Amino acid sequence: MTDRTAAEQSGRSVLRVRHLSAHIGSQQVVEDVSLEVPERGVTALLGRNGVGKTSTIKAVLGLIGRAGEVELDGERIETLPTHRIVRRGVGYVPEDREVFGSLTVEQNLRLAERDAHPRRDLVADLFPDIMARSGQAAGTLSGGQQQMVALARALLNDNRLLLVDEPTKGLSPKLVEEVADALERAAQVVPILLVEQNLAVARRLATDAVVMAGGRVVHTGDARALLDDEERVVNLLGVGAEPAPSHGRPPSTHQSHQEVPS
Numbered sequence: 001m002t003d004r005t006a007a008e009q010s011g012r013s014v015l016r017v018r019h020l021s022a023h024i025g026s027q028q029v030v031e032d033v034s035l036e037v038p039e040r041g042v043t044a045l046l047g048r049n050g051v052g053k054t055s056t057i058k059a060v061l062g063l064i065g066r067a068g069e070v071e072l073d074g075e076r077i078e079t080l081p082t083h084r085i086v087r088r089g090v091g092y093v094p095e096d097r098e099v100f101g102s103l104t105v106e107q108n109l110r111l112a113e114r115d116a117h118p119r120r121d122l123v124a125d126l127f128p129d130i131m132a133r134s135g136q137a138a139g140t141l142s143g144g145q146q147q148m149v150a151l152a153r154a155l156l157n158d159n160r161l162l163l164v165d166e167p168t169k170g171l172s173p174k175l176v177e178e179v180a181d182a183l184e185r186a187a188q189v190v191p192i193l194l195v196e197q198n199l200a201v202a203r204r205l206a207t208d209a210v211v212m213a214g215g216r217v218v219h220t221g222d223a224r225a226l227l228d229d230e231e232r233v234v235n236l237l238g239v240g241a242e243p244a245p246s247h248g249r250p251p252s253t254h255q256s257h258q259e260v261p262s
């Protein structure tokens, strides 16, 4: 590894992962992963299906067996149980959303409240449609609306970091845009590590990108520089580049990219 990221150089990372490995049962699913999440903006965690993105997030949270170092705001957390990591300010929006379908939207939100003064105003501001349905059973909402509830639950608490796993998966193009809008606004409040297969969404939201292959990190750097490079997108992500969206995006905290040999 030659280049160091701007976050590494300045020390302004909310999350630092070093030499993380993880296993599910006897299968090693993450091998020697090192990455950083700057304290602002969206960092996209990218890679083909099955390369270990979800497992990396779960390992950070202690949901699967792991070894290596995980630092949140400069403090080591890799030996803490999940509930203590969450209490330190790591919000998790899992891939399958996990809203309680038989409970109302309001009940889902109340169950998630951890702080004495939950950020109700922020959630009402970000998700007016959801709040207008506060008495409705969450299971009767559309997939996009359920995703909003899942995001709202994580945003209620004063988290230091959100781990958001494939929030647009399975949604219609209109709902993808709505969820991306919500994430864009959420990222103004809290840094996000985002697993996202929709590269147009990743390109729109992310300042930084980390690419995994075979359980390892194979690239880190500026998200837009990566996603606008068709050859690299094909090589690293195995898909064709999509047209650039019209939305603006904040500048990357990275000044250069690095390829990590696999």
Ligand SMILES: Nc1ncnc2c1ncn2[C@@H]1O[C@H](COP(=O)(O)OP(=O)(O)OP(=O)(O)O)[C@@H](O)[C@H]1O
Residues within 6 Å of the ligand: 024, 025, 027, 029, 047, 048, 049, 050, 051, 052, 053, 054, 055, 056
């Ligand atoms: N519960 C499980 N039991 C056994 N193996 C698993 C389990 N969950 C995931 N794996 C394996 O771990 C590896 C990494 O999976 P993971 O879900 O972390 O990848 P991913 O990059 O998030 O993929 P996707 O984009 O498809 O969600 C894969 O080989 C997968 O088959």
